[in-house]
Amino acid sequence: MKRILLIGNPNVGKSVVFSRLTGVHVIASNYPGTTVGFTQGEMLLGKDTALLIDVPGVYGLEASCKAEEIALSMLEQADAVINVVDATNLERNLHLTLHLAEKDTPLIVALNMWDDAQHKGITIDVPKLEEALGVPVVPTVAVTGQGMRDLVIRLLDVRKPGARLRSEEDRWTEVGRIVSIVQTLQHRHHTFLELAGELSVVPSTGVPVAVLVLFVSFAAIRLVGEGLIRLVFEPAFQSLWKPVLVWLSGAMDPKALVHAVLIGNLIDGQIDFVQSFGLLSTGLFVAIAMVFPYVLAFYLVLGFLEDFGYLPRLAVLLDTLMHRMGLHGWAVIPMLLGFGCNVPGVMATRVLESPRERLIASTLVSIAVPCASLQAMVWGILGHHGARYVVGVYLILFLVWVLIGRLLNALLKGDSPELLLEIPPYRLPSPRALMHKLWMRILAYFKEAVPFVMLGVLVVNILAYMKAFTAVADLAAPLITRVFGLPKDAVLALVVGFLRKDVAVGMLGTLNLTPKQLVVSVTVLAMSFPCIATFVVLARELGVTGLMKSVSIMIVSSLAVGALLSILL
Amino acid sequence: MAIRLPLNEIPVNQPAVVAAIQGGRELHGRLKALNIRPGVTITKISGAEGRGPTIIRNGQTQTALGCGIARKILVDVES
16 A cells, blocks of 8 residues: 655644545644644545555654654655645745655645635745646645645656755755745735734733633633533433433332442432432433533633634743743643643643653643543532632642642753744634534543543442442541541542542542532542543653652642641631 | 844844854754744744743744743844
């Protein structure tokens, strides 16, 4: 099978081209570095299938960073290269094109974002560009699919470009020459989006904008999440699902294992979706009616911010703060993704340069960034005692985040690398692309998170039925009661937290804790062990030593913070 | 007459020509890939005093540079 590479600068739309050509769905955003590692899929090329590989974005082929090394080594085994070029930024992009043209691999150029270029008053003479480069050039708009057919048809008969080898300096001169021949710029006024782009990155106006954006995002997530729960999911569970469960419960012996596992305990003879803790009662309710609405709302808002192009600007504004923690502004990406789920958060630490930064960032994500599931449950369990308790938990976690970041920066050898980041223009997100990305993330939640929720509830129920927890609870009781001031039953929740934190908070909800005890236990739960999925990803990204370091920091700091809170509150 | 200054010290909205980059091979490479190299005209859009990052426009692109990098880029500006 032929191997075809998609190569281009960061943030030119390679991932969108990839999903257009293969039908394999990948996540694309309006910022550089969405693709870490590489994705491959099959595409139809004439009558044959070919393997299409989406290479992480590179600016050059000098092997000056990991992504470039990967691109270079893949290039040697490729049968053809599709070079995706941002038509609105021809000068910067063509440097890579010229470099690719010096290699032996057949080359075709996809002149992407063709519509954006036209809106910006940029005209490119395609035949002249083809002549100057000596390779086929096809204008494309990947988000709408325009030009994709042409691209595939012309890909069938690409040839080796055979450009002569140039020095770096000569290549730039040649880029300048080509651009002056093929491109004409129409002078025009700043668009509203360009003006907004500049206002949101200059500190004097950018900081108020950032506060506003974060506040509005949070409010929107609450509004959508809470609204879906109150108007759709809770009524649906109460009026549609409950009768089924009542019938099922009536058909079983309430003391049997099956009943304990599937339905759980009857509270005053009734099934209670929060407290019964059966697989079909609380298990489904937590996963679908309490957590899912927030996951949906979070990814809807995040997707918009990503595709609009806001996040790189936030990174610039937060650069100074992040430096105090040994990171630079771009580390805001793993942090924000972590608020959805820690797993993609930890994976996104690959956008950072050094192992030191990756250790700090992934430790901070797993300690102090509560995922959407955890947050949803905290709101669900603690919210009706008063919003100030929930806000308190966020505040404590934020302080912990800053404190541990600064401590790690002071203790770990090395220094923090500097920010060097291309800031993309604001683009109005295409609704189709937004929905597509949302859909993929929802699927991932149902495939990767929901089974763990169910597994968590199953394990809890079987162990509780066999009274296996009592021994553990007795053993850990001194620690839990003296240090954290919690009843010994809370130990079960803390143990279950390793499997799934939302399930664990659900268990806390059945213990009749005071709001203060809830604040302590929720904070300790959030900070201590990562959930099993995050644990696996941490091990993969940091290696065993890194994982050990990270987990030790989590245990020590959660013990310290828990003890401190139980004294202070 | 042109004077030579580190990028973080020039005023905003003033065009400047990159004169030299005081850094190792790696920094040279990373900046060159972004088309920030001697001879290129850039405009500073934003840059706080002290430790904040500097933002420049070169061609159609905007790039954010950490303070430590901006300090190493020497530019010529018309005084």
